[in-house]
Amino acid sequence: MSSRQSQHEFELTGGVLCLDFANTLGDRPRSTAEHLGGYGDLLSFSRQAGSVPAESLDELERLAEEHPRKARSTFQRAIELRETLFGVFSRIADGNMPEADEIQSLNEVLRQSMSHLQLRVLDETFEWSWDEDRPCLERPLWPIVRSAGELLTSEESRSVRQCASETCSWLFIDRSRTKRRRWCDMSTCGNRAKARRHYQRQKQTRASGQTRPRGGRTNSGQ
Template sequence: MSTPRPKSPFEFTGGNPCLDFADTVDDRISDHPRELLTDYGRLLQWGEEAGVITARTAERLRHLTSEAPGNALITLRTSIRLRDTIYDIFSAVAQRRAIPSTALAILNKAVRQAARHTQLVNANRRFTREWIEPESNLDSMLWPVSRAAAELLIGEEIGYVRQCASETCSWLFLDKTKNHRRRWCDMKSCGNRDKARRYYQRQKAG
């Protein structure tokens, strides 16, 4: 019997894998941001929970990197750089600021990498698009993330990218509510915390 997993450190409130990936830092704009991708194993866990790689692929990669921890560390660093790039781009989008050109260059490199690992498969008279050997590429969880970022930037939903209104959070999400007035990544955590804080300030002032 396998040992039960500890509670996941990740949340998936972004509505898109690239935004969920950007949201892997807690309290990003506070004095004490908390990195959630602390090692390569965490990156695999995120990929599996996000559904961008299969459990089988995660297991294979975990095995591969147990023999080459140096490569795992390099991939982790590349992933964090891409994640922060995606964060920079989409927070600029959410705040209607200009997109930094260096950020776009980094994303483009990842988008090209993803395209190189794409192929068409024909089965049962239907075509599907598949990734080429995700189980033998340490960075394969980045391919669907990069593609999702590209498609989000191109598509109609770009207008609904928002940033959490909490003073410390700044997580990104797609506002799919009917009136497009969602303010927090998650009402239960940031929304209530923000309400409590304002209530406390009113009490103190009054």
Template sequence: MAYQPELIGGHVALDLLNTVSWRLDPTRIVDRIATPEALAIWTAAVGLGTEPAPYERVAAVREVVYDVVLPVARGMGPGDLHELQRLLVAAMGRATPTALQPLDWPGVDPVDELVLAAGRLLEREDLSRLRECQDGDCGWLFLDRSKNASRRWCSSGDCGNRARAKRHYQRTRIGSEA
């Protein structure tokens, strides 16, 4: 079965970070875009076209953005911005503005588009809504756009369901031991 991207981050830069599954559990970690086919499927799914993107550059951008954004999701300040700044300056140097109000700088290749998207995430989004999935091993990030800012899991049907099943098991186990 072909790779089916899960675009639950609420922003393309977060969906890029979420191409690594089970990031917090080294025994289960999976890079979902490690093959050229999977990367092509993902870039098409997020609207970056079908132009081949070099995996090494995409993976490097992904890790730089993760290192900046994860501390924000955990309630701390941003991580080291120096490398992201370097990537943004280089991408903007290759980009040509196409729209004004808001100023839009589409990149010339998918990797530059991802770098510029990361910049837009930090510039335009309400980062107080940035969350890390509460499943202890998941590590996926998302923008909580729920009305009362109460979203806890990347996916209610996946991590959320596992958490509910675990709580149910613990309740019924404790009840049967009494």
């Protein structure tokens, strides 16, 4: 397991951080296409999602190299969090409520994470910010679990959907005007489904062409 940031390019199509993170394991069955192989991949995800500042990520990479065992156990907790998030939001996408133990484990990560949240004064205004002064290997999890809490308590939780593709399990927020978005990404899953429908139609046309009585019109050229 490497603590170095990897080159894998994550597809951030979930519309919100916690769903993008849940989507780092993809496809159906869900056990295939793992994009997080170690702590370094967690850092890469955070960099690409913009959820942790670059300076903090470099600091975390150093910290993980100094404490490989702790980095490994933090990575395990990240994977547990991801699977909890997937459980919670795939149930919500199906119109069901999450399990009580899923909410309990979300709350455990939330409690630890939110203790690092603080106020920062910007000129004459304030903003929420994470404490970057004391580097902590769990840092990538903080904004992810916060994003999950915010999504669950917002109106948008009603717009959580799961990709309709038979080979993709990704979650996303449907922000389309018609609220009828079916694919995590039109250019991948949407197009695959379109290509498959096209292929099925052609096959049916060919099959029905074969049983057509002799002399009947054929569909050639269509």
